[in-house]
Each structure stands twice: as C-alpha cells, then as structure tokens.
Amino acid sequence: MPLTLVLVACVSAFISTVAYLFWRRMNYWRQRGIPHDEPSYLYGSFHRLTKAFGYSEILRSMYERFKYSGPFCGYYFFQRPAVMVLDMELVKNILIKDFANFSDRGLFHNKRDDPLTGHLFFVDGSKWRILHGKLSPIFSEYKVRGMFPYVRNVALQMVDVLNELVKRGSSIEVKELMGRYTTDVIGKCALGIECNSLKNPNAECRTIGRRISTDRRHGLLVSALIEGFPKLARLLRMAVTHPDIEKFFMRLVRENVEYRQKNNVRGNDLMNLLMELSKSKNLRYDENDEFKGLTVEEMTAQAFFFFAAGSEKSSATLSYTLYELALQPELQERLRCEVNETLEQHDNELTYECLNEMQYMKQVLAETLRKYPVLPHLARQALHDYVVPGHPKYVIPAGMLVTIPVVGIHYDAEIYPNPELFDPERFTPERMKLREKIEWLPFGDGPRKCIGFRFGHMEMSVALVYLMQHFRFSVSAMTKSGKRLPKNGIFLKVERV
Numbered sequence: 001m002p003l004t005l006v007l008v009a010c011v012s013a014f015i016s017t018v019a020y021l022f023w024r025r026m027n028y029w030r031q032r033g034i035p036h037d038e039p040s041y042l043y044g045s046f047h048r049l050t051k052a053f054g055y056s057e058i059l060r061s062m063y064e065r066f067k068y069s070g071p072f073c074g075y076y077f078f079q080r081p082a083v084m085v086l087d088m089e090l091v092k093n094i095l096i097k098d099f100a101n102f103s104d105r106g107l108f109h110n111k112r113d114d115p116l117t118g119h120l121f122f123v124d125g126s127k128w129r130i131l132h133g134k135l136s137p138i139f140s141e142y143k144v145r146g147m148f149p150y151v152r153n154v155a156l157q158m159v160d161v162l163n164e165l166v167k168r169g170s171s172i173e174v175k176e177l178m179g180r181y182t183t184d185v186i187g188k189c190a191l192g193i194e195c196n197s198l199k200n201p202n203a204e205c206r207t208i209g210r211r212i213s214t215d216r217r218h219g220l221l222v223s224a225l226i227e228g229f230p231k232l233a234r235l236l237r238m239a240v241t242h243p244d245i246e247k248f249f250m251r252l253v254r255e256n257v258e259y260r261q262k263n264n265v266r267g268n269d270l271m272n273l274l275m276e277l278s279k280s281k282n283l284r285y286d287e288n289d290e291f292k293g294l295t296v297e298e299m300t301a302q303a304f305f306f307f308a309a310g311s312e313k314s315s316a317t318l319s320y321t322l323y324e325l326a327l328q329p330e331l332q333e334r335l336r337c338e339v340n341e342t343l344e345q346h347d348n349e350l351t352y353e354c355l356n357e358m359q360y361m362k363q364v365l366a367e368t369l370r371k372y373p374v375l376p377h378l379a380r381q382a383l384h385d386y387v388v389p390g391h392p393k394y395v396i397p398a399g400m401l402v403t404i405p406v407v408g409i410h411y412d413a414e415i416y417p418n419p420e421l422f423d424p425e426r427f428t429p430e431r432m433k434l435r436e437k438i439e440w441l442p443f444g445d446g447p448r449k450c451i452g453f454r455f456g457h458m459e460m461s462v463a464l465v466y467l468m469q470h471f472r473f474s475v476s477a478m479t480k481s482g483k484r485l486p487k488n489g490i491f492l493k494v495e496r497v
C-alpha cells in the first residue's frame, strides 16, 4: 500500500476515534437514560449564555425544569458531563455526610504555568487538606475581632468620602464606592498594605481589583474548552489569569516579603501567616512529595484569592443590600432604628459586640445573600463511584463534576415562597428553625465552606451600620427598579439623615 494511503488511513482513523469519543462524551446522559439538558457541542449546556442571560439564569432554569425528575439531572459543563443535584438530602450527603468522597472541586488550575490558580479554592486532594488546616485559623472569631478596629476606621473614611460625594450631587453609583471600601479593608487585613482607594478611586489596587472580575486571558470558547478538558489544558500548559493581574500580584507580594524581611516587620495579617508557612519544614503535600513550605508563587496565589474574595464578593453583596433597601424604604427605616438603638445602648460607639446584637441586620444580609448568591453554584468532584442512596440507577462516577445549584435552591418557591420578593422576615430565628440549614448556601457548607464568611459578615455589617446611621438611600432616576438588577451600575439617591 502506498505510504500516502497509509497516512490517510491513519489520519482518518484518528479523526474518527476522536469524533467518536467526543460524541460519546456529549451523549453520556442520553445513554444512561438520566434526564438531562440537551447540550451544544461547543458550549455544552451554556449555549444560551449571554450578558443578559448568565450562569445564574441558566442554572436556575435547569433546576426548575428538572426538579421533580430524580435526585439529580445531567448537564454539560461545557464539554464535561456533570451532575446537578436536585434533592436536598443528596446535597447534604455530598457537602457534609459523604464529604470524604467529594472533597475536591475538580476545577481547572495549573500551578506551573498559571501560578495564581494555586490557591485554596482551586487546589484539591492532600494539598487542599494541608493548606486548609493552615489557612483557616486566620479567620477565626479571635482574629476577626482583632481586625475589627481597622475595618471600623475604613468605614468611617467611607462616610467622609460619601459626604463629599453627596455635596456634589445626590445620585451616586454605590457599587464602585463599596468596591473602594472593601479593597482598602482587605488590602490592609490580608496583605498589610494601604490601598488608599477611598482617597483615590484610580489607586492601582482598585484598578486591578476591578479587572479581576472582568479581564480574562481567553474568550468564551477557549475558556469553555479549558473547563471542558482541564487535564488536557494543564498538559498543554494553558493559563487563565490575565498576565497584568499576575504581574501585579507577583510584584506586590515579592516586594512586601522583601520589605518585611529586611526591616524585620511582623504584621498581624495574612501575609505574616503566609510568610511563616513559607518557612515551615514539617508539612507534607503527599506521601512522595515533601512539602517544604510555600513558595513565593504559592503565597501569592493565596494572597490573590483572599484579595479577590474579600473585595468583590463583599462589595457586591453590600451594594445589592443598599439597592433593595432603597426599593423598600420601610425596611431601611427599620434597620436604621435598630442601628441607632444599639449604638445608643453602647454610648454611641460601635463595638464588635454591637454587631452581634443587631438581629435585623443579620436578617437583611441573609436575605440579600439568598437573593444574590455571589457564587450561583457550588462545585464538587466525586473521587470514587457513588450510588445515590435509594436510587440504584443514579450513579455519580469517579471524576464527575457535581454542581449544587445554589441559585435554584434560593429561588425555589417551595422553600422560599414568592422568591423574587426581598423579605428579611424569612430569616427570623423562628422561621429559620422551620427550614433545613442546607437550604441557604451563600457561603457553601461542610468542610469546604467559605473560610472568610465571618470576616465578610463583619466587613459588611460595619459598613451598613455607618451607612444607615448617616445616610438615607432611595432609587434614583438612573436606576430602573424591576425584577432584574441594573447592569449599568447601581445609582442611588443619597441624602444625609
């Protein structure tokens, strides 16, 4: 047989095999007879993804369509068959009871070529276990209480800035202002640096903070392929973090570490803890690979994630809270009364204890986090095949991505009647007793729950105390009220109380 013919045969065999494997992958759920969302070959279940109809909307619609079909339904996380859990008992099993089998997230990360992805949220297996044990104490009650005075100072600076803005005009974009506040807070508490973004909206930290949530290294298609084939993407040495963001954090941490080492500075912050971990000699990543302490890249990855989580998630939640309170002035007034009464009982000084006494504040934040969960879904990956108890046909195979549709659960009318309504009464202690704890998941649950939840809560409550004490918020002509959150920023009318 001529050589060209052999070559053609080999190439066709290769293409046919790849095409067959791809077809088999995209027909995974059909072949098993499990109800599923019909995928597109390029984007899986996310082919309808647009700016207006995002992940949240797609997940919610899938949850609603398949809710009564079984304990889970199938879908395609781009080209990756995945499970969406529909039954609350199964949610509990995956997050808590059978956590040992679902301790990984299984999301793309590539420490070698994209060092900022080597953080606690992305790493799995024994690396996660060791890092989690070392990093979670930084957000203990004791440590968070220690950070409180600093947070209070930044919140007071925010009041000054807002006072100035109100003098110039009453319609204010609150999302950006909240972003400046949370950037200064997390910059100091996590990295030990003064970001100064309240004083200077164009401060470098803030500009980068804004870019973390918008700038991607690749477009949707390449990102889809990376998430669809994370192992292959790692093999091909792909990266997802934007190079400018990587450069900024690498420089920031390197300079910070050098400065502290040279001047023998010991801050009471995360950077200090990370520096101690970098020297640690007695930890192991796994049986074969001795862990000799964090490298600068690994330290930077943690610092980067803490910065991103601490600035964007809390500022988004704060601005949604202000938006809802502007739409319902009577709720705002109730919160203001609680703040004023509590402060009066404490000689007009905000203490850490005051926050615990503000029950309505807790309810308002809980309801905002229900209506606007910052992560619309939680991700886990099965380590071994898992047969859903009581449903032998429903098997979650080893390696399968498992999605807990937080947004679907939070908008389930059987759990939260009239889910579009912002109603903090859903979170009174009495009403909460009537619901399963697992039905409210803005911070996740189980051993992989958010470790920064206490800090995030404190940071948001302190801001709200001062905002309610000094200002009144109402809907401005630039913010159309309605079912959907305004996409062009949250402009509110702000007056001094």
Ligand code: HEM
Binding pocket: 120, 121, 122, 132, 190, 305, 306, 307, 309, 310, 311, 313, 314, 317, 369, 374, 375, 378, 379, 441, 442, 443, 444, 445, 446, 447, 448, 449, 450, 451, 452, 453, 455, 456, 457
């Ligand atoms: C409103 C504020 C915040 C929200 C709504 C939030 C939400 C979440 C959620 C949903 C997860 C995933 C949990 C799961 O899979 O079960 C998570 C994980 C995480 N969050 Fe937060 N977070 C917030 C603030 C913070 C802050 C301020 C920090 C730290 C500075 C932080 C650090 C982390 C870390 C390190 C993880 C990964 C935990 C692990 O995998 O072990 N978060 N967060």
